[in-house]
Amino acid sequence: MTTGIGARIPRKEDARHLNGTAQFVGDIKMPHLWEAAYVRSPLAHAKIKSITKPNGFEDQIFTIDDMVGLGPIVAQSTLATYNQSDHWPLAKDKVRFVGECIAMCVAPTRAEAEDIAEAVIVDLDPLDVHVRVETALAPGAEKLHAGWDNNLFLTTQFDNDLTEARKNATVIIEREYSTARQCMTPMEGKGALAYWDGKAEQLVMYTSTQVPHLIRTGVAECLGLDQGEVRVIAPDVGGGFGYKCVLQPEELTVGWAATHLGRPIRWTEDRREHLTAGANTREHKYKITAYADDTGRLLGLDADIWVDVGAYSVWPFTACLEAAQAGGNLPGPYDLGAYACRTYSVATNKPGFTPYRGVARPGVCFAMELTIDAIARAVGRDPLDVRRLNLVQGAKMPYTNVTGKFYDTGDYPEAARQAAEMIDAKSFAKRKAAAAKEGRHLGIGFSSFTEQSAHGTKVFASWGLALVPGYEQAMVKLAPTGSVEVKSGNQTTGQGLETTIAQVASDWLSLDLSRIKVTMGDTGMTPYSTGAYASRGMVMAGGAVSKASEELARRIRILGAHLLQCKPDETELKDGAVFKGAASVSLKQIAQAWYLRPDLLPDDIETTGMEVTEGYKPTIDTGVFTYATHAAVVEVDIETGKVDILDYVIFEDCGTRVNPLILDGQSYGGAAQGIGTALFEEVIYDSAGQPLTSTLADYILPGPAELPRFRLGHSESPSPYTRHGIKGVGEGAAIAPSGALVNAINDVLAPLGAEINSIPATPHRILTAIFDARDA
Ligand code: MCN
Ligand code: SMO
Numbered sequence: 001m002t003t004g005i006g007a008r009i010p011r012k013e014d015a016r017h018l019n020g021t022a023q024f025v026g027d028i029k030m031p032h033l034w035e036a037a038y039v040r041s042p043l044a045h046a047k048i049k050s051i052t053k054p055n056g057f058e059d060q061i062f063t064i065d066d067m068v069g070l071g072p073i074v075a076q077s078t079l080a081t082y083n084q085s086d087h088w089p090l091a092k093d094k095v096r097f098v099g100e101c102i103a104m105c106v107a108p109t110r111a112e113a114e115d116i117a118e119a120v121i122v123d124l125d126p127l128d129v130h131v132r133v134e135t136a137l138a139p140g141a142e143k144l145h146a147g148w149d150n151n152l153f154l155t156t157q158f159d160n161d162l163t164e165a166r167k168n169a170t171v172i173i174e175r176e177y178s179t180a181r182q183c184m185t186p187m188e189g190k191g192a193l194a195y196w197d198g199k200a201e202q203l204v205m206y207t208s209t210q211v212p213h214l215i216r217t218g219v220a221e222c223l224g225l226d227q228g229e230v231r232v233i234a235p236d237v238g239g240g241f242g243y244k245c246v247l248q249p250e251e252l253t254v255g256w257a258a259t260h261l262g263r264p265i266r267w268t269e270d271r272r273e274h275l276t277a278g279a280n281t282r283e284h285k286y287k288i289t290a291y292a293d294d295t296g297r298l299l300g301l302d303a304d305i306w307v308d309v310g311a312y313s314v315w316p317f318t319a320c321l322e323a324a325q326a327g328g329n330l331p332g333p334y335d336l337g338a339y340a341c342r343t344y345s346v347a348t349n350k351p352g353f354t355p356y357r358g359v360a361r362p363g364v365c366f367a368m369e370l371t372i373d374a375i376a377r378a379v380g381r382d383p384l385d386v387r388r389l390n391l392v393q394g395a396k397m398p399y400t401n402v403t404g405k406f407y408d409t410g411d412y413p414e415a416a417r418q419a420a421e422m423i424d425a426k427s428f429a430k431r432k433a434a435a436a437k438e439g440r441h442l443g444i445g446f447s448s449f450t451e452q453s454a455h456g457t458k459v460f461a462s463w464g465l466a467l468v469p470g471y472e473q474a475m476v477k478l479a480p481t482g483s484v485e486v487k488s489g490n491q492t493t494g495q496g497l498e499t500t501i502a503q504v505a506s507d508w509l510s511l512d513l514s515r516i517k518v519t520m521g522d523t524g525m526t527p528y529s530t531g532a533y534a535s536r537g538m539v540m541a542g543g544a545v546s547k548a549s550e551e552l553a554r555r556i557r558i559l560g561a562h563l564l565q566c567k568p569d570e571t572e573l574k575d576g577a578v579f580k581g582a583a584s585v586s587l588k589q590i591a592q593a594w595y596l597r598p599d600l601l602p603d604d605i606e607t608t609g610m611e612v613t614e615g616y617k618p619t620i621d622t623g624v625f626t627y628a629t630h631a632a633v634v635e636v637d638i639e640t641g642k643v644d645i646l647d648y649v650i651f652e653d654c655g656t657r658v659n660p661l662i663l664d665g666q667s668y669g670g671a672a673q674g675i676g677t678a679l680f681e682e683v684i685y686d687s688a689g690q691p692l693t694s695t696l697a698d699y700i701l702p703g704p705a706e707l708p709r710f711r712l713g714h715s716e717s718p719s720p721y722t723r724h725g726i727k728g729v730g731e732g733a734a735i736a737p738s739g740a741l742v743n744a745i746n747d748v749l750a751p752l753g754a755e756i757n758s759i760p761a762t763p764h765r766i767l768t769a770i771f772d773a774r775d776a
Contacts, residue, residue, distance in 0.1 A: 002512075003502075003503060003506045003512050003513035004503055004504075004506045004507030005503055005504060005507045005656065005658050005724055006656075006657065006658070006659075006660070007503060007506075007659065008659065008660045008661045009499070009503075009513070009659065009661060010499075010661065011496045011498070011499045011662060012498055012499045012502065012513065012518070013236075013492060013496070013498050013499065016236070017236070022236040023235045023236050024188050024191070024208065024235060024236045024237070024238055025188075025191030025192060025193050025206050025207065025208050025235060025266065025268065026188075026191055026266075026268050027235075028193055028206060028235070028266070030193075030195065030264045032263045032264060033193070033263070033264040033265075033266060034106045034107060034108055034113075034261075034263055034264070034265055034266075035106070035107065035108070035109055035110040035112075035113050035265075035266055035267070035268070036104055036105065036106050036110075036113055036250075036253070036254060036257065036265055036266065036267040037104075037105050037107075037110060037113035037114040037116070037117045037267075038101045038102070038103065038104055038105070038117065038250070038253075038267075038273075039051075039101070039102045039103040039104075039105065039117045039120045039122060040098075040099045040100060040101060040102060040273075040276075040277060041091065041095035041097065041098055041099060041100040041101075041102055041122075041124070042098065042122075042124075043095060043098065043124050043126055043688075043689075044095075044096075044097055044098050044129045044131070044349035044350075044685075044688060044689025044690070045094075045095070045096055045097075045126065045127040045128065045129045045130070045142070045144070045349045045689065046094070046095050046124035046125055046126045046127055047093065047094055047124065047125040047127065048091060048092075048093055048094065048095065048102070048122065048123075048124060049123040049124065049125055050121075050122075050123045051063050051102065051103060051120065051121070051122050051123075052120065052121040052122075052123075053103075053120060054116070054119035054120065054121075057105075057116050057119070060105055060106050060107055060113075060116055061103055061104070061105050061116060061120060062090070062103060062104045062105075062106075062253070062256075062257065063090055063102070063103050064088050064089070064090040064091065064092045067089070067090065067253065067256050069223065069224050069256070070089060070222060070223060070224075070252060070253070070256045071221070071222045071223075071224065072086040072087055072088045072089070072092075072222070073086075073087040073088075073089065073218070073222060073247055073249065073252070073312070073314075073315045074086055074087070074315070075087075075312075075313040075314055075315040075316060075317070075318040075319070076316075076318075076466055076467075077154070077313075077318050077320060077463075077464030077465070077466070078461065078464045078465075078466055079154060079156075079320070079463075079464035081154060081155065082153065082154045082318070082320060082464060083145065083148050083152065083153050083154070083347075084313065085144075085145050085153070085311070085312045085313045085319070085347070086145075087249065087311075087312035087313070087315075087352070088249075089101065089222070089249035089250075089252040089253050089256075090102060090103060090104060090249070090253060094127075095124065096144055096311035096312065096349055097277070097310065097311045097349050097350050097351050097689065098276060098277075098349075098689055098690055098691055099273070099276040099277025099278075099351060099691070100277065100311075100351075101249050101250065101253070101277075102120075102122055103117070103120055103122075104253045104257060105117040105120070106257055106261070106265055110268070127142055128141070128142035129349045129687070129688055129689040130142070130144070130151065130347075130348045130349050130689075131348060131349060131350065131685045131686075131687060131688075131689050132308075132348070133285065133306045133308050133344070133346040133348065136151040136308075136346050136347060136348050137150065137151060137152070137344070137346060144311055144347045144348075144349070145347065148347075151346055151347040151348070152344060152345065152346060152347065153309060153313060153318070153319040153320055153345040153346075153347055154319070154320040154323065154324075154343075154345045154464075155342060155343060155344050155345070156320075156323060156324055156327050156342070156343045157327070157340075157341060157342045157343070158327060158328075158339050158340055158341045158402075158403060159340050160300075160338040160339050160340055160402065161338065162291070162300045162302055162338050162340055164299070164300070164337075164338065165291040165299035165300025165337065165338045166291060166300070168291075168293065168299055169291035169292060169293065169299055169300070170292070170293050170294045171291075171292040171293070171294060171296070171375060171378045171379055172289060172290070172291055172292075173288075173289070173290040173292070173371060173374045173375055173378060174287075174288070174289050174290075175286070175287075175288050175290075175367075175370065175371060175374060175757060176285070176286065176287050176288075176757060177284075177285070177286040177288065177366065177367045177370060177757045177758065178284065178285045178286070178757070178758045178759075179282055179283065179284045179362070179363045179366060179677070179738070179758075179759050180282065180283060180677075180681065180682035180683065180758075180759060180760055181280055181281070181282060181283035181308065181350070181682065181683040181684075181685075182280070182281050182282040182283075182356065182676075182677060182681045182682070182683060183274060183275050183278065183279050183280065183281070183681070183683055183699060184239075184241040184242065184243040184279045184281065184354075184356050184357075185274065185275075185696075185699070185701060186238055186239025186240060186241055186243065186244070187238045187239050188208060188237065188238025188239060189208075189268065189269035189270065189271065189273070189274045189278070190207075190208050190243070190244060190248060190250070190269040190274070190278060191207070191208045191266065191267065191268040191269060192205060192206065192207040192208070192248070192250055192251045192254045192255075192266065192267055193205070193206045193207075193254070193264060193265070193266035193267075194206070194254045194255045194257075194258035194259075194264065194265055194266075195258050195263070195264035195265075196258055196259050196262060197231075200231070201229065202228070202229055202230060202231045203219070203223070203225060203229060203230050203231070203255055203258065203259055204231045204233065205219060205230070205231070205232050205233070205251065205254070205255055205258075206233045206234075206235050207232060207233075207234060207251055208234065208235075208237050208238070208240075208244055209232070209234045209237065209240070209244045209245070209491065209521075209531075210234075210237065210240040210242075210244045210245040210491050210493055210531050210532040210533055211244075211245045211491070211530060211531030211532070211533065212232040212233065212234045212489065212491060212521045212522065212523050212529075212531065213232070213489045213523050213526075213528050213529050213530065213531065214245070214247075214316060214467070214468075214530055214531055215232045215247060215251065216230050216231070216232040216523045217467065218247035218251075218315055218316070219232065219247070219251060219252065219255050222247075222252050223252065223255055223256060223259070230255075230523075231522075231523055231524040232522075232523045233521065233522045233523070233524070234491045234520070234521030234522070235521075237491060237492070237493040237494070237521075238493075238494065239493060239494050240491075240493035240494070240532065240533075241356055241357045241673070242281070242354055242355035242356040242357055242359065242533060243278065243279035243281075243354050243355075243356065244493065245317070245354075245355060245531060245532075245533040246314040246315060246316075246317060246352075246354050246355075247314075247315040247316070250267045250269075253267075254266065254267050271695065271696060272694050272695065275683070275691065275693060275694050275695065275696075275699055276351075276691045276694050277351055278351065279351070279354050279356070280310055280350055280351045280352070280353060280354070280683060281322075281353055281354055281355070281356035282356055282362065282363060282677065283307065283308040283353075284305060284306065284307050284308075284322075284326065284360075284363040284364075284367075285305070285306040285308075286303060286304070286305055286306075286363075286367045287303065287304040288301065288302070288303045288304075288367060288371055289301070289302040289303075290302075290371050290374075290375060292375045292378075292379070294379050295379065295381070295389065296375050296376055296378075296379045296381050296385075296386035296389060296390070297389055297390065298334060298335075298336055298337075298372075298375070298390050299337060299338065300336070300337060300338035300339065300340075301330070301331065301336060301338070301339050301340070301341075301371075302339075302340045302341070303327075303330055303339075303340070303341040303342070303367075304341070304342050304343075304344070305323060305326045305327060305330070305341065305342070305343045305344070305364075306343075306344045306346055307322045307323040307326065307343065307344070307345050307346065307353070307360075308346055308348050308350065308353075309322065309323075309345045309346060309347065309348070309352070309353040310347070310348055310349075310350040310351050310352045310353050311347060311348065311349055311350060311351065311352060312351075312352035313352065314352045314353065314354055316465060316466075316467040316468060317354075317355055317465060317468070318463075318464060318465065319345050319347070319352065319353055320345045320463065320464060321355060321359065321360075321463055321465070322345070322353055322355070322359060322360045323343035323344065323345040323360070324343070324360075324462075324463040324464070325359050325360035325361065325364075325463070326343055326360040326361075326363060326364050327341045327342075327343040327403070328403045328404075328405065329360060329361050329364045329403075329405075329450075329452070330364040330367065330368055330403075331368070331401055331402050331403060332361075332364065332365060332368045332448070332449050332450060333391050333392055333407075333412045333448050333449060333450045333627055334368070334372075334390045334391060334392065334401075335390060335391065335392045335393070335396070335399070335401075336390075336401070336402045337402065338402070339402040339403065349689045350685065350689065355533065357670060357673055357730070357731045357734040358451075358670075358674075358731045358732075358734040358735040359534070359731070361449060361451070361731070361735045362674060362677055362734060362735050362738060365447060365449045365735050365736055365738070365739050366678075366738040366739050366742065366759060368739070369446070369447045369448070369736075369738075369739030369740070369742075369743060370739065370742060370743060370746070370757065372386055372387055372390065373386075373445070373743045373746060373747075374755075377750060383445075383446060383743065384416065384420050384425060384446055387413075387416055387446055387448060387629075388413040388416050388417065391412040391413045391416060391448060392407060392412050393411075393412075393413060394410070394411030394412070394413065394414060397409055397410060397411070405450075405452065405622070405623075405625070406620070406622045406623075406625075407450065407625045407627075408620070408624050408625055408719050408720065408721055409625075409655070409717040409718065409719055409720065410625070410627050410653055410717045411715075411717070412448060412450075412627055412629075414715070415448065415627055415628060415629045415651050415652070415653060415715070416446065416448055416629040416651075418629070418651040418713055418715070419446065419628075419629035419630065419631040419649055419650070419651040419713070420446070420629075420631060422631070422649040422651060422711060422713050423444070423631040423632075423633060423647055423649045425444060425631070428442075428444050428633070431633075432444075435635070440635055441635060441636050441637075441638055441748045442633060442634070442635050442646070442748070443633070443634050443635075443636060443743075443744040443745055443746070443747030443748035443749075444631065444632070444633050444743075444744055444747055445631065445632050445634070445739070445740045445741060445742065445743030445744030445745070445746070445747060446629060446630070446631050446739075446740055446743060447629065447630045447631075447736040447737070447738075447739030447740035447743065448627070448628070448629040448630075448736070448739075449627065449628060449732070449735045449736050449739075450625045450626070450627045451535060451625065451626040451627065451628075451654075451728070451729065451731055451732040451735060452535075452623040452624075452625055453534070453535035453536060453539060453623060453624055453625070453626055453654075453727055453728025453729065453730075453731075454470075454534075454535070454536045454539035454540055454618055454623050454624050454722065454727070454728050455470055455534055455536065455622075455623040456470035456617060456618065456620070456621030456622055456623060457469050457470035457471070457617075457621060458470070458621045458622065459621070459622055459623055468530055469530055470536075470540075470617055470621065471540070471615055471616060471617040472488075472490065472529055472530070472536070472540035472541050472543065472544045472615070472616055472617070473488075473489065473527035473528060473529060473544050473613060473614065473615045473616070474486065474487065474488045474501070474527065474541060474544035474545045474547075474548050474613070474614060474616075475487040475488075475526070475527055475548060475611060475612065475613040476505055476509075476545060476548040476549050476552050476611075476612050476614075477552070477610055477611040477612070478509075478552060478556060478587060478590070478591050478594070478610040479517075479591060480591050480592060480595040480596065481588060481591065482515075482576070482586060482587035482588025482589070482590070482591045482592075483511070483515040483516065483517060483587075484505055484509055484511055484515060484516045484517070484552075484587075485516075485517045485518075485519065486501055486502060486505050486516060486517070486518045486519070486545055487518075487519045487520075487525060487526045487527070488501055488518070488519075488520050488526055488527075488529060488541045488544070488545065489520070489521070489523065489526035489527055489528055489529030489531070490520055490521070490529045490531055490532050490537050490540070490541040491520050491521035491531055491532045492520055492521070492532070493532055494669075495532065495537065495662070495666065495730050496659065496662035496665070496666075497520070497532060497537045497538065497541060498518045498520055499513070499518075499659060499662065500538055500542060500658045500659050500662060501518060501541050501542055501545045502516040502518050503658055503659060504542050504545045504546045504549065504658065504724070505545055505549045507546075507549075508546065508549035508550050508552070508553045509549055509552065509553055509556070509573065509587075510573050510574045510575060510576060511576050511587065512576070515576070527613055527615075529541070534728075534731075535626070535728030535729060535730040535731045535732070536728055537728070537730065538658060538726055538728055538729070538730075539618060539624065539722050539723075539726050539727065539728050540616065540617070542658065542723065542724070542726055543616040543617070543618065543722060543723040543726075544614055544615060544616040546616070546723045546724065547614040547615075547616045547723065548612040548613060548614040549612075551612045551614060552610065552612045553573050554568075555608075555609075555610065555612070556573060556578060556587065556590055556610075557571045557573055557578055558605065559578075559590045559593060559594060559601065559605070560573070560577075560578025560585050560590050561578070561580070562601060562602065562605065563578075563585045563589065563590065563593060563600070564578065564580045564583055564584075564585060566580045578590065591610065594610050595610070616723070618719075618721045618722045618723075619720075619721045619722075620721035624655065624719040624721055624722055624727045624728070625727065626652065626653060626654040626655070626727045626728060626729050626732055627652075627653055628650060628651060628652035628653065628732055628733075628736065629650075629651050629736075630648070630649070630650050630651075630671070630733075630736035630737060630739070630740040631648070631649050631740055632645060632647065632648045632649075632708075632737075632740040632741050632744045633645075633646045633647040633648075633744060634646060634741060634744040634745060634748070636745055636748040636749070636766065638748070638752070638766075638770060640763055640767070641762070641763030641764065641765075641766035641767040641770070642763050643679060643741070643745060643761065643763075643766070645675070645706075645707070645708040645741070646708070647708065647711070648671070648708040648709075648710050648711065648740075649710070649711045649712070649713065650667050650671060650710060650711070650712050650713070650733060650736075651712075651713040651714065651715075652667065652712070652713075652714050652729070652732065652733075653714060653715045653716065653717050653727075654714075654716075654726075654727045654728065654729035654732070655716060655717060655718045655719045655722070655725045655726050655727035656716060656718045656724050656725040656726045656727075657714070657716060658724075658726060663714075663729065664712060666729055666730055666732075666733060667710060667712050667732075667733045668710055668733075669733070670730075670731065670732060670733025670734040670735075671710055671733040671734070671736075671737055672702060672707050673733075673734045674733060674734040674735065674736060674737030674738060675702050675706070675707060675737045675741065676701055676702050676760075677734070677737065677738050677759060677760065678737045678738040678741040678742060678759055678760060678761060679702065679706075679741060679759075679760050679761055679762070680700040680701065680702050680706070680760050680762070681699065681700060681701065681760060682699070682700075682760050682762075683699065684698075738759050741761065742756050742759060742761050745761055745766065749766070749769060749770065749773075752770055752773055752774075753773040753776065754769040754770045754772065754773035755769060756769055
């Protein structure tokens with residue numbers, strides 16, 4: 001079957017995205033639709049003394065006191081020491097970051113709503129502002145939340161005994177690393193449109209989300225409605241990247257206003273709202289001590305990790321997801337004997353921290369990969385050799401690492417070797433010397449990681465998450481015309497899941513993709529799903545579709561066998577028909593018999609119908625692990641600090657590849673975002689907590705001119721624990737670029753006595769490191 005698993009084919013979604021017929025929240029037209037704008041806090045931390053509405057507009061402006069029945073967003077955790085935050089969708093008593101919603105204004109157009117918002121007068125009494133974790137944690141620091149003893153959402157730890165490692169180490173590496181705060185900047189911002197459907201007696205909400213079923217649960221909870229009274233529909237979604245998997249205050253206020261005003265209400269996030277109030281992520285600090293012997297073999301690692309998680313805990317993932325993942329993932333793909341680590345999820349006066357592609361791992365991979373290179377420099381060995389020495393060896397698979405992660409299949413050192421071969425590491429010294437003769441400075445860098453995907457319930461539970469099951473369901477149906485319908489509550493956001501789950505069905509049912517209709521992301525039409533995040537879609541939704549398709553295929557053969565007057569096991573399902581030898585009945589004939597001519601079938605036909613819903617989870621509950629090595633060659637202009645990426649290769653293994661074309665795209669897009677993390681992107685706050693990067697002129701994204709021509713290689717080590725051996729991969733390519741690029745930059749800087757340990761590695765940071773080394 002040319003459109004089944006393994007087919008390199010374009011996305012079904014592409015046509016509508018390219019010809020402009022896709023429907024995003026902002027495209028929806030409805031009679032009587034009004035638009036919303038928000039009065040947002042101009043201060044980072046303040047008490048609200050009063051809110052004054054302009055005369056004549058009282059009915060179009062809502063504060064939290066007006067929104068009777070609307071509760072706060074409370075992200076719960078099962079971890080005992082977790083501090084919970086109440087995030088009121090419109091601020092109550094206090095504001096805790098610049099951009100926090102204070103009042104909602106509605107009008108026939110966004111412009112009018114914004115004018116009304118401008119006229120609202122908010123009287124604020126400033127409080128101490130925390131923009132750095134150090135000040136938030138200082139003794140006597142002003143607390144963000146009532147009843148808290150300090151500004152910590154949570155601390156976690158691993159505490160292996162490091163005595164032996166300390167005793168046997170001949171090399172001790174101490175480093176401090178930091179990663180900047182970032183925004184996701186999907187092409188389409190967030191948006192939500194809601195109306196009350198009188199006939200269905202339901203609040204219907206179109207929202208740009210990765211997780212429609214979860215949002216339905218959250219909206220119902222906060223608005224005090226029954227699940228049955230809420231229907232959430234994710235229309236086309238123009239990129240999610242993690243930002244669109246949390247419950248947003250605006251979704252709740254749009255829902256409340258639509259219910260109480262009796263008309264459709266929409267909010268469409270603008271770029272400034274996104275960059276300031278929307279999606280903050282990735283801000284980590286590390287203090288690391290690594291113990292190694294004089295071959296560069298790692299003996300132990302001791303780490304402190306601070307994550308600046310902002311003012312509120314996001315629903316449902318909490319403010320602690322990032323630090324919990326950071327602590328568990330720092331050892332990465334390495335075979336490490338002893339590990340101690342403490343993590344701190346620190347509350348500051350910035351927007352709440354949302355998951356972003358890679359969740360914590362771009363930070364820990366950066367920290368770990370720089371540490372590996374620092375060890376290599378200290379022992380005078382090639383960083384690639386030290387990496388390959390320490391990576392979990394293929395012969396040790398499956399392998400349980402020091403934080404309890406179960407690495408299912410693969411050969412990590414081999415991936416590093418392949419990446420080195422692709423980038424021709426052997427000849428690099430020669431290239432570097434030749435360039436040096438021309439006054440050019442080249443460096444090479446590597447970065448290896450594992451990507452946990454398809455986490456099971458136990459993994460989510462270990463992070464304290466109560467609402468995030470590790471399973472998935474899907475419905476597959478043979479329609480009366482002989483085509484197939486696939487229904488999944490998961491969502492396609494650009495990653496191509498709409499196409500790849502159809503490929504799975506195509507494989508089982510032997511039907512071309514053009515005959516398979518996929519419906520996703522509508523809670524009214526699909527079985528419960530927790531959605532597209534944590535690189536789970538392909539394994540989980542794909543697995544559920546696989547299971548349901550297999551069962552449907554079995555039932556189709558029963559009907560086909562009856563029509564062919566033979567036994568089911570004498571039949572074969574291929575080319576859109578059931579065959580017995582040369583004789584066949586098409587899926588259409590079978591479907592018509594079932595739906596329209598049941599008189600052709602015996603009464604006791606051994607099947608319960610042509611609609612099959614199945615639930616699925618992998619046979620292991622701890623996730624399956626994709627892995628890769630990235631390698632980069634850069635040129636650094638040591639006079640200006642400018643970095644050019646001359647070559648960039650990715651060697652990856654995500655088990656069975658469902659659609660290699662989509663996977664190429666996943667690698668390009670993820671690596672582009674990772675390069676943004678490594679070299680460009682930084683949300684900057686001044687000491688008063690004012691965001692200074694509120695436009696795309698200040699918040700720098702890499703564009704085509706800054707990106708290299710990525711070269712990709714792969715192997716396939718199928719997981720024995722998932723259907724078809726599939727592993728997830730959606731986040732992976734975003735994880736490694738900072739490690740590879742900064743190691744390459746440091747390869748240039750090392751002879752100058754300089755080193756970069758903070759990202760983004762901007763020209764300013766690079767020159768500062770060079771000048772500091774000269775002055776030292
Ligand atoms: N795939 C495949 N074969 C595999 C694994 C995956 O063909 N063995 C394809 C599938 O089409 C799958 C996609 O690659 O949908 C990504 O794989 P998976 O790891 O299953 O991730 P999800 O489908 O759950 O998508 C979410 C994931 C995450 S968590 C982020 S963040 C991210 C990412 O995908 N957001 C994206 N990639 C993105 N790509 C785009 N264009 N837009 C986003 O918002
Ligand atoms: S950050 Mo991806 O949605 O797990």
